[in-house]
Structures are given as C-alpha cells and as structure tokens.
Amino acid sequence: MVTLLDAVKMAYRKHHLDDPSVGWDELSDVLMIALCNEMGDKGFQSWLNQVSAQQNVQRTASNVCEYCGRSDGSHDISKHVAYIRSRHAAKT
Numbered sequence: 001m002v003t004l005l006d007a008v009k010m011a012y013r014k015h016h017l018d019d020p021s022v023g024w025d026e027l028s029d030v031l032m033i034a035l036c037n038e039m040g041d042k043g044f045q046s047w048l049n050q051v052s053a054q055q056n057v058q059r060t061a062s063n064v065c066e067y068c069g070r071s072d073g074s075h076d077i078s079k080h081v082a083y084i085r086s087r088h089a090a091k092t
C-alpha cells in the first residue's frame with residue numbers, strides 16, 4: 001500500500017535532492033497509485049481529465065498515452081492502474 005506520505009517523500013527526493021535512485025517513471029507511478037488510493041480511481045480520472053482539458057497543448061500522434069493508448073488528452077485510468085499494478089507485481 002503506497003501512502004500519500006510515501007509518494008510525497010519520493011517526490012521530494014527526486015525534485016529537491018535529485019536522488020538518482022528514484023526514476024521519473026517510478027515516481028510517476030507511485031504518485032498515481034497514491035492519488036488513486038486517496039481519491040478513488042474514478043475521482044483521479046475525472047481530476048486528470050479536468051486538468052488535461054485546461055492545457056492548451058496541441059496534441060499530436062506522439063502524445064499517445066503509453067498506458068491507455070488515448071491521444072486526445074483524456075485517460076482511461078482503470079487501464080493505467082491495471083498496467084502499473086501489474087508492472088509492480090511483476091517486480092516483486
């Protein structure tokens with residue numbers, strides 16, 4: 001179980017201490033898992049879609065999400081969660 005505290009500590013290590021033992025992908029995964037635990041997968045999804053909609057970024061094919069395959073700036077968080085949890089399960 002990843003807590004918000006775990007995720008924030010890891011983010012601090014990466015952003016402030018520039019700790020090379022924390023990878024950007026790993027940090028991203030842990031932050032997402034912690035947010036999903038806190039907000040629920042659906043709550044996280046609607047929040048993320050809201051944030052994405054506010055970005056005036058021109059989306060191209062290169063913006064295809066590696067987790068859910070969407071390219072319109074929205075995300076299918078259930079696919080993210082399944083992908084990330086399976087990746088973490090495989091590691092241990």
Ligand SMILES: [Zn+2]
Pocket residue numbers: 065066067068069070074075076080
């Ligand atoms: Zn996605």
